[in-house]
Amino acid sequence: MNSNDFQNWVANYYEKRGWADFGIFIRMGFLAEETGELARAIRALEIGRDRPDETVATMEENRRQLAEELGDVLGNISMIASHYDLTLEDVFAAHQKKLSRRYAQSL
Numbered sequence: 256m257n258s259n260d261f262q263n264w265v266a267n268y269y270e271k272r273g274w275a276d277f278g279i280f281i282r283m284g285f286l287a288e289e290t291g292e293l294a295r296a297i298r299a300l301e302i303g304r305d306r307p308d309e310t311v312a313t314m315e316e317n318r319r320q321l322a323e324e325l326g327d328v329l330g331n332i333s334m335i336a337s338h339y340d341l342t343l344e345d346v347f348a349a350h351q352k353k354l355s356r357r358y359a360q361s362l
Contacts, residue, residue: 258343286331
């Protein structure tokens with residue numbers, strides 16, 4: 256799936272679930288929440304979890320969880336981009352241009 260297909264799929268799915276109706280500040284809250292869950296998934300992969308109320312997951316389970324959390328973050332980023340009539344392609348190009356311009360001397 257390319258980024259445009261992903262962005263369209265997310266927009267349609269969120270619309271069907273009623274999730275597209277949330278304002279941009281609520282969407283930012285969701286992104287913050289999902290970023291925290293992503294951090295937790297990375298921690299599980301890198302240093303493990305040691306809470307007594309959690310079971311130890313396999314590396315495969317931890318990687319699956321990481322992929323899911325990355326998807327949740329990307330879904331929210333996609334919705335924020337769509338809110339401002341940007342495609343993910345626009346975002347990728349702007350980021351590439353910024354970094355290339357900023358660090359042109361060091362490459």
